[in-house]
Amino acid sequence: MIINFKGVKTYIGTGGKSLDINKMTLCFLHGSGQNHLSFIQQARFFAYKGYSVIVPDMPAHGFSDGNPCKSIKENAEWINDLLVDLKLKEVVVIGHSQGCLVALELNRILKRSLEALIFVAGSNEIPVNQFLLDLSKENSQKASQMMVTWGHGIDGDMSINKWPGHSHYGEGNNIMCMNKPTALRYDLHSCNDYSDGIDAAKIIKVPALAVLAKNDQMTPLKSGLKFVELIKNCETHILDCGHFLPSERPIELNSIINSFLSKLK
């Protein structure tokens, strides 16, 4: 759906069902330089399982207009305002990559409690190397291509896909190209600059789930495992794939999230 949010055209994927604020809502937060399409195989799946689903395109990403947020804090405030604007009641936040940092920060600034937090291929910190930071400024398309290549496990290299006929690389590159050229640069800087992750992780009181990737070259498994140690009782799973876990292992991820959610009810 497209809404006018803070005077800006904003797209929110709802998984093909209309938003019902009385149901438990799953709010998916995309990663750096991504948009709602990084959750293609989650949005419809959970919407058809009876949840309300929102997958916002952050400003300047996907089908949303506006200027990119310039820090994780700004991203979190934007999401916070959106949740209030949509009058959502029970919300579970599911972040992927940068979306995990935004989820951490959102949990810190929220006036009320979330139902649960889910971290996919995440950590409390995402340092970005200087080469990629520079490249994202000079040539965002090239930087996107490098991220797509690094970000996938062997399934990316070999064009292996559960979705018949789809190519992780070809699709991934084009998803990133849909964003405004400045989006990636601000996202990567936001990740690199964020340093409140440890404190934010320690104060999590709601049920938490982490699904990490064994061959993650963007948020390495080692970092993810340190991160989950900071969270009280974080249910943790490790899948054999790369950073783009939602499209590399959709069935396994959906099943893990589904059983975690069923325990909340």
Added chain:
Amino acid sequence: MSENYKFDTLSLHAGHIPDKETGSRAVPIYQTTSYVFNSTEEAASLYNMEVGGHLYTRISNPTVAALEQRLAALEGGASALACSSGMAAMHLVVSAICSSGDHIVASSKMYGANINLLQHTMPRFGVKTDFVNPNDPDAIKRAIKPNTKLVFGEVIGNPGLDIMDVPEIAKICNSKNIPLVLDATFNTPYLMQPFKYGANIIVHSLTKWLGGHGIAMGGAVVNGGNFDWGDKDKFPTISGPHFALGGISFWEEFGPSALIAKIRAEGMYNFGPSLSPTNAFHLMQGIETLPLRMKKHIENTHSILDFLVNHEMVEWVKHPDLDTHPDHEVAKRILPKGSGSIIAFGIKGGREAGKAFIESVQLASHLANVGDAKTLLIHPGSTTHSHLSSEAMKEGGLTDDMIRLSVGLEDINDIKKDFERGFKAVKKLNK
């Protein structure tokens, strides 16, 4: 580890890694129509397009999917769909994008069935086409109307071997927000990858060089993922609500792969031109050696070109790699590895000479296909176009002395010897 494998490696590997259960190195032939669901929930999620997977072979199949993913990787596309023939692929694209009242701009110099579909069949369903010279980007620009939904042409035209200036035409299409659809059968991704030059959708007849052995029919649509279908008024079939699946908008939910999702949900579902898994296997075997074959096809083509150009019995020779070809400069720019292995040439002595030549060669096969590993020949004047006068053939861009040659992989001296046998018969006739 991310490797970003190169073309030759992808030709062999893309789309398949051995499974843990059997370790089968070759892509298994999943000769099945259907797939057991683990639960009613799983079945529903496949029907609703919530996640990827297979539910019925008319829509998708694991062996066919390996071929599709190999093609997507080789073309650098977002996704691909394989089907029963090149013509099926063409019809799937046109019917996915166009509805009654829509308009197409197409090249006037294309394979007969491509022309027939657009000139005679689609108008019955309210879709009209204006045909323009593919070498004239301005003419293409002028032909575009407010209701034009796609521009279509062959990178290397069959049989005239006209070369489209793809980057120029892509610029025009891009500025008008119209997808550029190219039949890339004659070039294959080995000689040229159209998405790199700004094309949006590729159609292949896999029957030809990609399969490469003349044993299996097949076609494919490869989706660049680089086209913005967001204008709901202009592209309602892709970005507007679909008639099923809860009114899904393919563009909103599948973005770069919207076109392929639409074709699977409508074209494959309702028309059903599915590719047999066994044919997919045969076609993939062919693709494994595509780089090697194309290299040799081009080598042999260049050698035969030399031979024909200098032969006393040859009236004329047409191939884009010759500097006498009107599109030679464009060919050099966009097809630097060579412009394919089809040659057209005329034999001194007209229609009768062509007939005598064809009937006297032994090694080269006289048949209607192109792109086989074996050398193939046809003389339109005594076969497909035998009912036409010389004048009528000229109007269609053909001459009655013309031979269409698809250069194979045999030892080049054996091909030349075989042709000498043909020329000798013509000489006798001309005496």
